[in-house]
Amino acid sequence: METKVALVTGSNRGIGFEVVRQLAGRGYLAYLAGRDSAAIGEAAGRLGAEGLAVEPLVLDVTRPGSVMAARSAVEAAHGRLDALVNNAGVLLDEGMAGLEVQVETVHATFEVNVYGTLRVTQAFAPLLVRVRGNVVNVSSIMGQLASAGPRYLAYRSSKAALNMITRVLAAELKPHGVRVNAVHPGWIRTRMGGPAAPGTPEEGAEPIVWLATLGPDGPTGGFFGPGNRPLDW
Numbered sequence: 001m002e003t004k005v006a007l008v009t010g011s012n013r014g015i016g017f018e019v020v021r022q023l024a025g026r027g028y029l030a031y032l033a034g035r036d037s038a039a040i041g042e043a044a045g046r047l048g049a050e051g052l053a054v055e056p057l058v059l060d061v062t063r064p065g066s067v068m069a070a071r072s073a074v075e076a077a078h079g080r081l082d083a084l085v086n087n088a089g090v091l092l093d094e095g096m097a098g099l100e101v102q103v104e105t106v107h108a109t110f111e112v113n114v115y116g117t118l119r120v121t122q123a124f125a126p127l128l129v130r131v132r133g134n135v136v137n138v139s140s141i142m143g144q145l146a147s148a149g150p151r152y153l154a155y156r157s158s159k160a161a162l163n164m165i166t167r168v169l170a171a172e173l174k175p176h177g178v179r180v181n182a183v184h185p186g187w188i189r190t191r192m193g194g195p196a197a198p199g200t201p202e203e204g205a206e207p208i209v210w211l212a213t214l215g216p217d218g219p220t221g222g223f224f225g226p227g228n229r230p231l232d233w
């Protein structure tokens, strides 16, 4: 059987790093993708030392040239992509009021969380279609319309937009056998989640890895949380 290939954006640290570890542990050749070549080299080296098949890949989701170069590298090496995990994300308006946040901050948030995710998914879709793979968009319950409250306007609206992108692309890719789902990993102890978060990166990675490894009968166009529970949009 041919080796399955996975790519996780923003995986030099945090939840993405653990997703790479778990996918490689399941036998995937996992691309550890990030914007800083020194950081991804060091992170991939740590997983390689555990005996895992991990490849560092430079990929800044905000730079079209970087995304296309990464796509070309994966295509030349494998000609397929079985799992794309859009994990790269920023939180730039922590605790800030929506009435005060600078529009530039909202724009910078969308550059990574929304436009970056869309750009990467569009670039890799042909490789996913070849093997009827899975796309996982790492979202957040902060993007739920039903539970929205004050503050975090940039982050909340970026994840709400990501959820809509998930629905649209799931409908478009369904006829091609590709599943597209959104996931909330839980409140996880990372640089973004902070030291008070109750969940570990290992726990946060679990529902993501479940969605990245779905078979042909798996769900598509869904939003899931810890324990693989379906969530409201």
Ligand SMILES: NC(=O)c1ccc[n+]([C@@H]2O[C@H](COP(=O)([O-])OP(=O)(O)OC[C@H]3O[C@@H](n4cnc5c(N)ncnc54)[C@H](OP(=O)(O)O)[C@@H]3O)[C@@H](O)[C@H]2O)c1
Pocket: 009, 010, 011, 012, 013, 014, 015, 016, 033, 034, 035, 036, 039, 059, 060, 061, 062, 086, 087, 088, 089, 090, 112, 116, 138, 139, 140, 141, 184, 185, 186, 187, 188, 189, 190, 191, 192, 193, 194, 197
């Ligand atoms: N932690 C939580 O409680 C929580 C809860 C719900 C959802 N999430 C979501 O989970 C995902 C991972 O978050 P995390 O907690 O692991 O955060 P994190 O530790 O801050 O890691 C974020 C990752 O995204 C990368 N990144 C940022 N901008 C990028 C760009 N332009 N191109 C490529 N990579 C970029 C960062 O790379 P650098 O090292 O180069 O900055 C880093 O690897 C995010 O989408 C986040 O919104 C997290």
